[in-house]
Amino acid sequence: MTDAAEPLEDLAADPEREAATKAAVFTAAERLFALHGFQNVSVRDITAEAGVNLASINYHFGSKDALLFEIFRRRTAELNRERARMLHVAADAHGGRPPVRAILAALFEPPLRWSNPAHERRISVQFIIRARSEGTESMKEVLRTDVSHLRRFADALIAALPQLPPEEIYWRLHFALGMLHNNRFAEFDRLHVLSDGVTRESDVEALLKRMIDFAEAGFLA
Amino acid sequence: MTDAAEPLEDLAADPEREAATKAAVFTAAERLFALHGFQNVSVRDITAEAGVNLASINYHFGSKDALLFEIFRRRTAELNRERARMLHVAADAHGGRPPVRAILAALFEPPLRWSNPAHERRISVQFIIRARSEGTESMKEVLRTDVSHLRRFADALIAALPQLPPEEIYWRLHFALGMLHNNRFAEFDRLHVLSDGVTRESDVEALLKRMIDFAEAGFLA
DNA sequence: ACTCACGTCAAACAAGGGTTTCAAACGCCC
DNA sequence: GGGCGTTTGAAACCCTTGTTTGACGTGAGT
Numbered sequence: 018m019t020d021a022a023e024p025l026e027d028l029a030a031d032p033e034r035e036a037a038t039k040a041a042v043f044t045a046a047e048r049l050f051a052l053h054g055f056q057n058v059s060v061r062d063i064t065a066e067a068g069v070n071l072a073s074i075n076y077h078f079g080s081k082d083a084l085l086f087e088i089f090r091r092r093t094a095e096l097n098r099e100r101a102r103m104l105h106v107a108a109d110a111h112g113g114r115p116p117v118r119a120i121l122a123a124l125f126e127p128p129l130r131w132s133n134p135a136h137e138r139r140i141s142v143q144f145i146i147r148a149r150s151e152g153t154e155s156m157k158e159v160l161r162t163d164v165s166h167l168r169r170f171a172d173a174l175i176a177a178l179p180q181l182p183p184e185e186i187y188w189r190l191h192f193a194l195g196m197l198h199n200n201r202f203a204e205f206d207r208l209h210v211l212s213d214g215v216t217r218e219s220d221v222e223a224l225l226k227r228m229i230d231f232a233e234a235g236f237l238a
Numbered sequence: 239m240t241d242a243a244e245p246l247e248d249l250a251a252d253p254e255r256e257a258a259t260k261a262a263v264f265t266a267a268e269r270l271f272a273l274h275g276f277q278n279v280s281v282r283d284i285t286a287e288a289g290v291n292l293a294s295i296n297y298h299f300g301s302k303d304a305l306l307f308e309i310f311r312r313r314t315a316e317l318n319r320e321r322a323r324m325l326h327v328a329a330d331a332h333g334g335r336p337p338v339r340a341i342l343a344a345l346f347e348p349p350l351r352w353s354n355p356a357h358e359r360r361i362s363v364q365f366i367i368r369a370r371s372e373g374t375e376s377m378k379e380v381l382r383t384d385v386s387h388l389r390r391f392a393d394a395l396i397a398a399l400p401q402l403p404p405e406e407i408y409w410r411l412h413f414a415l416g417m418l419h420n421n422r423f424a425e426f427d428r429l430h431v432l433s434d435g436v437t438r439e440s441d442v443e444a445l446l447k448r449m450i451d452f453a454e455a456g457f458l459a
Numbered sequence: 460a461c462t463c464a465c466g467t468c469a470a471a472c473a474a475g476g477g478t479t480t481c482a483a484a485c486g487c488c489c
Numbered sequence: 490g491g492g493c494g495t496t497t498g499a500a501a502c503c504c505t506t507g508t509t510t511g512a513c514g515t516g517a518g519t
Contacts, residue, residue: 038466038467054372056277056372059505059506059507060506060507060508061505061506061507069467070466070467070468070469071468071469071470071507071508072467072468072469072508072509072510073466073467074507074508075507075508075509076466076467077466080507080508081506081507081508082507147371149424150368150371150372150422150424151275151277151371151372157424160424160428161424161427161428161431162431164428164431164432167428167432168432171432171433183433183436184433184436184437185448187429187432187433187436187437188429188437188445188448189448189452191420191425191429191437192417192420192448192449192452192453194420194425195416195417195418195419195420195421195425196413196416196417197416198416198420199412199413199415199416199419199420200416201371203370203378203381203382204412204415204416206382207381207382207385207388208408208409208412210382210383210385211385211388211389211392211408212392212404212405212408215404215405215408216405216408216409216412224409227406227409227410227413228413230456230459231409231410231413231456231457231459232413232456233459234455234456234458234459235451235452235453235455235456236452237455238451238452238454238455259496259497280475280476280477281476281477281478282475282476282477290497291496291497291498291499292477292478292498292499292500293478293479293480293497293498293499294496294497295477295478296477296478296479297496297497298496301477301478302476302477302478
């Protein structure tokens, strides 16, 4: 098996000699999984794209599922950290009770900004979104039970909207997340066809504002 | 194994005696696909659940993908038909220009009503939602290019909101659909954990009202 | 120079997948 | 009842998959 005390520091700035092929596998896998789906990518596809040997995945990660899970773990952790940071900043700026709009910004901004075509983490966002619908059982288990991250946002919204019953808040948060998770390449394509090219997904700043406007109105209804 | 050769529900318009096993395969496949995902269900799983021979799928449908596509075709057609009907009724009731709320109701009501635990088509809705994220290439092709159904709703919304630029309408329709497509079993589970059991997905009427309230406010923002 | 841990490589393995085959059984019509 | 197209049954086929194996190369430590 591999080592148990895994250095879970970021792989972007890694000690290049020991983890060269491991990093190559990681990035190639993330890319292929995000583009074609988890089940439609074989370990041979990944190792071919990364230019490494077939056995590398099992040697460095243990199994294909473990590799998947490690990508999932790292990317969701990064996303959650950035979201929590923004929520914290918003709380500080508003005396501990940020308004709905600021909470929604903390929820939407990180994934949206990262979806910018020029951003290095664009593919990571697509990977995370995909994990939600086609993830393995262990990933779904995490998504289902680890709600501590989301609870912060729910609590902030409950504090910002004291006139609404919490049940209503939970549902509206569910709706807002649905809006967000629908931002997949395939859905953009459909929208592009429907609008005859009017909609431009590449303008993420405009999209972010649109999403926040829509969701804020929904919360304040 | 179980009483599988029982479903005498006719298959829309089939001579019922010859298609007994075909119908059994159809319903078993829809159920398993909706519950466990397309790639996680083998033809052996389906034929075992249906209590028919392994070769039945290839004989009656040609291939596993063709079976998938036929279920997809039929269920989306049914859903689109019902939606179009409701939109038509709403248009008649409002002199050809139904308000936003009526349009959203036509969009949300059919899939939501069918999601009622007691409804026979509950599983079909989950199947359709799944097709959007894990469908085969041919299914995605249909979803991407066949936008005639959705165009009716977009046009109705544009007529109902003349002060908004069409681009804005398209995006908000995209958001509304995201809200809807997020209604998967797994997401309900997560919401259930988060809210500590406060939210009840079984109350589809309340959920429908909540969704329409939220989306209407977003459109009128 | 020897050792030994570590990474890499080609090859093979075992399992599961969808599909095909062909004989047997069935249903219907003359 | 006999013929004939259709459906079912059990078995096999063949390909892809993830994983494992054991040899080989490398490089630092003594």
